[in-house]
Amino acid sequence: MTPATIRSAGGEFMQNEKLVVEEGAIFKLKEIAQRLRLDFIVRECEEVEGRLGSGSFNLVFLGQYKRGKSSLINALIGEQILPTGVTPVTAIISIIKYGENRVCTVRKQDGSSETIDLENIYLFATQEHNPDNVKNVDYLEIRLPSPLLKRGLFLVDTPGISSVFESNTKTTKEFLQSVDAVVVVIGVDPPISYDELEVVKEVKGIVREPVFVINKVDKESRESVETVKRFTLDILKKEFGIERPAIFCISAKEGIMGKVSYDWAEFLGKIDEMVSNKSLIIEDSYKNTTQRISRRLLTEIDRLIQALSEPLENTKLKVERLSALREESEIFIRELGYRFQSEQDRISQLIDLEQKKFFDEHRAEIDGEFEKLFASFLNNSNESNEYYYKALHPLAEKYVGLWMEKIKGKVDMYYREFSERYIREFMEIAHRVDEITQDNSFSNLFEGLKGEMYPRSEFYFHHFMRYTSTSPFMVIAGVFIPRKRRLMMMKKELKDYMDWLIYANCSRYIGDINQRIIESRRRIEADFKDRIQFLLERMNSAIEYASLMKSEGEARIKGELENLRYIRSSVESILRGTNVQS
Ligand SMILES: Nc1nc2c(ncn2[C@@H]2O[C@H](COP(=O)(O)OP(=O)(O)OP(=O)(O)O)[C@@H](O)[C@H]2O)c(=O)[nH]1
Numbered sequence: 121m122t123p124a125t126i127r128s129a130g131g132e133f134m135q136n137e138k139l140v141v142e143e144g145a146i147f148k149l150k151e152i153a154q155r156l157r158l159d160f161i162v163r164e165c166e167e168v169e170g171r172l173g174s175g176s177f178n179l180v181f182l183g184q185y186k187r188g189k190s191s192l193i194n195a196l197i198g199e200q201i202l203p204t205g206v207t208p209v210t211a212i213i214s215i216i217k218y219g220e221n222r223v224c225t226v227r228k229q230d231g232s233s234e235t236i237d238l239e240n241i242y243l244f245a246t247q248e249h250n251p252d253n254v255k256n257v258d259y260l261e262i263r264l265p266s267p268l269l270k271r272g273l274f275l276v277d278t279p280g281i282s283s284v285f286e287s288n289t290k291t292t293k294e295f296l297q298s299v300d301a302v303v304v305v306i307g308v309d310p311p312i313s314y315d316e317l318e319v320v321k322e323v324k325g326i327v328r329e330p331v332f333v334i335n336k337v338d339k340e341s342r343e344s345v346e347t348v349k350r351f352t353l354d355i356l357k358k359e360f361g362i363e364r365p366a367i368f369c370i371s372a373k374e375g376i377m378g379k380v381s382y383d384w385a386e387f388l389g390k391i392d393e394m395v396s397n398k399s400l401i402i403e404d405s406y407k408n409t410t411q412r413i414s415r416r417l418l419t420e421i422d423r424l425i426q427a428l429s430e431p432l433e434n435t436k437l438k439v440e441r442l443s444a445l446r447e448e449s450e451i452f453i454r455e456l457g458y459r460f461q462s463e464q465d466r467i468s469q470l471i472d473l474e475q476k477k478f479f480d481e482h483r484a485e486i487d488g489e490f491e492k493l494f495a496s497f498l499n500n501s502n503e504s505n506e507y508y509y510k511a512l513h514p515l516a517e518k519y520v521g522l523w524m525e526k527i528k529g530k531v532d533m534y535y536r537e538f539s540e541r542y543i544r545e546f547m548e549i550a551h552r553v554d555e556i557t558q559d560n561s562f563s564n565l566f567e568g569l570k571g572e573m574y575p576r577s578e579f580y581f582h583h584f585m586r587y588t589s590t591s592p593f594m595v596i597a598g599v600f601i602p603r604k605r606r607l608m609m610m611k612k613e614l615k616d617y618m619d620w621l622i623y624a625n626c627s628r629y630i631g632d633i634n635q636r637i638i639e640s641r642r643r644i645e646a647d648f649k650d651r652i653q654f655l656l657e658r659m660n661s662a663i664e665y666a667s668l669m670k671s672e673g674e675a676r677i678k679g680e681l682e683n684l685r686y687i688r689s690s691v692e693s694i695l696r697g698t699n700v701q702s
């Protein structure tokens with residue numbers, strides 16, 4: 121295939137020897153969708169044309185809530201445009217683009233829009249003023265005359281992903297299909313959480329080279345920042361196979377004050393590099409989007425062919441059966457939820473018991489080792505209290521390690537069995553949808569569930585949670601009381617700290633797995649409901665379409681079927697075109 125030019129409806133925007141994307145593929149797909157009145161696909165094509173077709177790309181800031189995504193974007197544009205705060209704030213997607221005039225357009229879900237002053241963004245963007253998006257905002261489009269944006273960069277702020285704010289998480293996840301490049305914002309404290317790992321997992325499948333930032337480093341010592349960075353690099357490599365990620369330790373807070381600290385200059389350099397090489401990002405995205413839209417279009421065309429080929433009554437009957445199944449599945453899913461929740465509780469209790477047994481068995485040993493270590497403290501000349509707390513870590517780590525060794529195989533087995541059973545039951549209902557639609561498309565959508573559901577336990581133990589606490593009294597005492605006496609006074613506190621360290625880390629492991637399973641279950645269930653709803657809508661509109669054709673007689677049906685088959689082969693060849701190049 122010869123290098124071609126990506127073209128938008130409006131004309132060509134760039135020529136690049138490396139671009140080997142089918143010429144105007146999105147434009148062709150849009151024409152087909154228009155012809156078939158598939159408005160949701162037309163809208164998607166238009167959005168892509170408006171973005172990639174004009175030589176721009178979405179740089180999306182993703183991460184757990186409160187990591188400083190909005191603050192970071194503010195720092196990049198050099199002013200406080202996006203609301204930030206100490207409680208979860210962002211509830212809506214905001215896209216910041218170049219514009220001569222400073223303005224914000226509120227794009228509503230019903231297609232309408234209104235223009236507001238930048239000072240009023242908080243009324244629509246925040247959880248406080250627009251909880252769970254009661255104002256039905258699709259996204260906010262903010263225009264600013266910034267030179268950075270003028271180069272074709274769209275900065276996208278997203279609601280934080282978390283298990284606590286489901287509606288926000290959903291908003292962000294739905295936006296993932298419009299992601300061209302990503303900055304994953306991670307916090308320094310605690311390093312990489314469950315929710316953040318989820319974000320990385322999502323992102324990895326979408327963009328070639330996500331950028332990672334560890335934000336708020338102004339809050340930590342250089343030493344801790346280095347530890348967090350090493351730890352994050354380790355996880356990215358071990359768990360996601362990301363060998364040399366672009367990772368920057370930064371402070372958005374200092375960035376917005378114009379202070380260049382830590383890796384801020386390097387981070388800006390990276391963004392500059394992305395913008396300079398935007399054709400690569402755009403090319404990748406264009407290809408992925410073309411494939412995704414082609415596949416959706418093929419499914420819809422098949423649905424129309426089916427509706428035209430069979431008696432209308434058959435399609436209507438299918439819709440009725442599917443509606444009934446939807447009702448039934450609501451109950452089924454709820455019951456499945458209860459049943460599996462109590463199963464999950466049972467597993468937790470079993471593991472809790474094992475943990476107690478483990479502690480009882482090792483109590484004397486742990487206490488003995490502590491006494492020995494403490495005796496050595498008395499001969500140590502270090503004056504810092506923190507030193508003694510930290511000196512307990514290897515001991516705690518040893519016992520946490522022992523517990524892990526003992527329990528890991530068992531936990532893996534419990535949860536594997538658990539998730540396999542859940543998925544089996546769940547797939548049964550998915551197959552019933554397939555029976556009605558007479559294809560495998562619905563259960564295929566849930567094929568990958570197993571990987572989704574079953575957490576690999578090793579994951580969680582890279583992170584040995586550490587925390588040093590010294591009571592205010594001890595800090596003050598530290599100034600006046602001689603070291604040895606002070607240590608004796610601290611003995612109980614040190615011992616409690618060590619026990620807590622062992623206990624909390626042992627329990628955390630099970631807590632994390634449980635949390636992850638609950639999250640997966642919720643996501644699978646919500647996804648299932650959404651998809652059935654969507655399927656029903658599509659089938660109803662296929663009925664409408666088929667009724668119209670059928671009212672015009674046999675010849676029209678025959679002609680339309682021929683047309684559809686021809687269109688289908690064009691879409692297939694567009695899809696093949698993108699496959700050849702990938
Ligand atoms: N010390 C420090 N605080 C920061 C930094 N960046 C952000 N913050 C603070 O962290 C809090 C959260 O910042 P936001 O920018 O609202 O975080 P967010 O990720 O957009 O949060 P959500 O929108 O709720 O997902 C605010 O109080 C910020 O002032 C930083 O670099 N250093």
Ligand SMILES: [Mg+2]
Nearest residue numbers: 189190209210
């Ligand atoms: Mg925010």
